[in-house]
Amino acid sequence: xxxxxxxxxxxxxxxxxxxxxxxxxxxxxxxxxxxxxxxxxxxxxxxxxxxxxxxxxxxxxxxxxxxxxxxxxxxxxxxxxxxxxxxxxxxxxxxxxxxxxxxxxxxxxxxxxxxxxxxxxxxxxxxxxxxxxxxxxxxxxxxxxxxxxxxxxxxxxxxxxxxxxxxxxxxxxxxxxxxxxxxxxxxxxxxxxxxxxxxxxxxxxxxxxxxxxxxxxxxxxxxxxxxxxxxxxxxxxxxxxxxxxxxxxxxxxxxxxxxxxxxxxxxxxxxxxxxxxxxxxxxxxxxxxxxxxxxxxxxxxxxxxxxxxxxxxxxxxxxxxxxxxxxxxxxxxxxxxxxxxxxxxxxxxxxxxxxxxxx
Ligand SMILES: [Zn+2]
Ligand SMILES: [Zn+2]
Numbered sequence: 496x497x498x499x500x501x502x503x504x505x506x507x508x509x510x511x512x513x514x515x516x517x518x519x520x521x522x523x524x525x526x527x528x529x530x531x532x533x534x535x536x537x538x539x540x541x542x543x544x545x546x547x548x549x550x551x552x553x554x555x556x557x558x559x560x561x562x563x564x565x566x567x568x569x570x571x572x573x574x575x576x577x578x579x580x581x582x583x584x585x586x587x588x589x590x591x592x593x594x595x596x597x598x599x600x601x602x603x604x605x606x607x608x609x610x611x612x613x614x615x616x617x618x619x620x621x622x623x624x625x626x627x628x629x630x631x632x633x634x635x636x637x638x639x640x641x642x643x644x645x646x647x648x649x650x651x652x653x654x655x656x657x658x659x660x661x662x663x664x665x666x667x668x669x670x671x672x673x674x675x676x677x678x679x680x681x682x683x684x685x686x687x688x689x690x691x692x693x694x695x696x697x698x699x700x701x702x703x704x705x706x707x708x709x710x711x712x713x714x715x716x717x718x719x720x721x722x723x724x725x726x727x728x729x730x731x732x733x734x735x736x737x738x739x740x741x742x743x744x745x746x747x748x749x750x751x752x753x754x755x756x757x758x759x760x761x762x763x764x765x766x767x768x769x770x771x772x773x774x775x776x777x778x779x780x781x782x783x784x785x786x787x788x789x790x791x792x793x794x795x796x797x798x799x800x801x802x803x804x805x806x807x808x809x810x811x812x813x814x815x816x817x818x819x820x821x822x823x824x825x826x827x828x829x830x831x832x833x834x835x836x837x838x839x840x841x842x843x844x845x846x847x848x849x850x851x852x853x854x
Contacts, residue, residue, distance in 0.1 A: 514727045515759045519560040523659055523666030523761030529820075531640045531735030534760070537767040539642040540823045541664030552614045552670070561669040563759070567611040569674040571602030575621070579653030587629040588714065594624040594686055594782075596654040598694040601674025615672035622684025626655075628776040632746065634714030636753055637771045640736055641816040644777040647765040648717055650688065650709035652695045654678060655780045656717070657687045659762035666761055685782035691719065691757035691764060699725065704743070708757065712777060713770030716745065716754045729760050737766040774804040774815065792826045802847040810846040811838065 526535040554565040575595035582589050604618045605611055648656045661667035662681075667689035673679045676694035680686050691697075691708050698706040703725020709717040715738065722728045723741055733739050738755040745752055755765050784792070808818040813836070821835040833843040 515729055517564050517759060518562045519556070519558075520563055520669070520760055522555065522559050522561055522669050524669070526666075526761060527660075527664060531767050533733070533735050534730040534762070535735075535766065536659050536762040537640070537642045537735075538658060538660055538664070539644045539819050541660060541662070550614070552672075555669060561666075563668075567614050567672050569601030569603070569605055569611045569617075569672055569679065570609050571674065572599040573602060573621075574599050577653045583632055584629070586632050588632045588710065589627070589629040590649060590710075591627045592624070592649065592653055594626060594654050595621070596652045596676065596678060596686060596692075596694070598652055598676050598692075600676065600678060600686065603680050605672070611672045617672065617679060619680040619682055619684060621680045621686045624685055624782055626779050628773075628779045630710060630712060630772070630776065631714035631770070634753075634770040636769050637713075639816070640767045640769055641771065642819060643765050643767050644712075644772075644774075644781075646687070646712070646777050646781040647768075648709050648711040649780065650692055650695050650717070651707070652676070652692055654692075655685060655687045656691075656709060656764060657681075657689050658765065659689055661689075668761070668763055681782065682785035682787075683783040685780075689763065691717065695719075697721070697757075700744070705756070711755055711765050711768065711770075712772040712780070713768045714772075715752075715770055716743070717764060718743075718754055718756050720757050720759065722756065728756050729758050730762070730766075733758070734769075735766060736769045737762060737764060738769060774819070788826055795826055795828070797826055797829075797847075797849055802849075807846045807848070811836070811842070 528535040528537045531537055555561045577595040577597045578593040580591045600621060603620050605616060643658045645657055646655055647658050650656050659667055661671050671679065676692045677690055678686050678688045678692060695708045697719035699721060700706060703721055704723055705719025705721040707716045708719050711717055720727050722732060733756055738753055740751060740753045742749055742751045743754055753769055757764055804815050804818050808815040811818065821832045829843055830840050833840040
């Protein structure tokens, strides 16, 4: 009896050592916004045909919460030859990576003998990527926030960070099955996380604030779970894009500056971008488009690779975010997008560099 109560005491310490109850985290499904909104995600678009885990796993409760501590974890411990180089060139921070993480991963594709297979039959394997892109070294706040694309940044583990959603637009952390470092590959083999991996150490500085754990594509830093004075943060403590401004160490100097934080609750990391980012970087770290998207692009007479929206929006004389919104989830239906923008289909096709439509 005595041992039992000690056990109960210990397990409650683990669960309530956090500000948030990890056994009853609010499910993020449906928290999709078209503008910056605290605790929600302003995603540029979701793919309604995208593949995700099927059914409702046992760790998702009927009251709209889920138990993170009961989630199935993909087994295995596979090491990878990670290549991850960050350098600074002028006012840019340049990344070169093969997306293999520095930590071990689970065995993918998930095998039928893995207990996780019952919940997620992810058939993808991890494959080497060749990614190279740059972000501003000293990012500044944009006049307006912009929507969070599918891929939002890179963690210091050497692998990419996607936003909080799975392909069809549900809470990926709650629904999808990942390994013990919270990573898994998507259809084209890109190993990625949907929250800050527990395999990236959440170091703390003397004041208790978390250290840097990664970079968002707009150049701002992503920090761990702890804010000023060592307070464990939740979405309520942060702004609509999941960040805040105070003094941090940046490029070796103390500066008052915006940054994002990890939280245990949805949307976990970047909810929208406070700085500006290049669509090209999103394209690079998203990896090659999955086969079903390529087929659909071909069927709709679109070029194989998504166009550079910066160039296209320049041609049309509109903002990149307005164009991104009008295009919606990939692949776009250009006649609908042209109507939304109030321009002709030909003009839009021309700006995007799409080949002329067959009659
Ligand atoms: Zn995923
Ligand atoms: Zn902070």
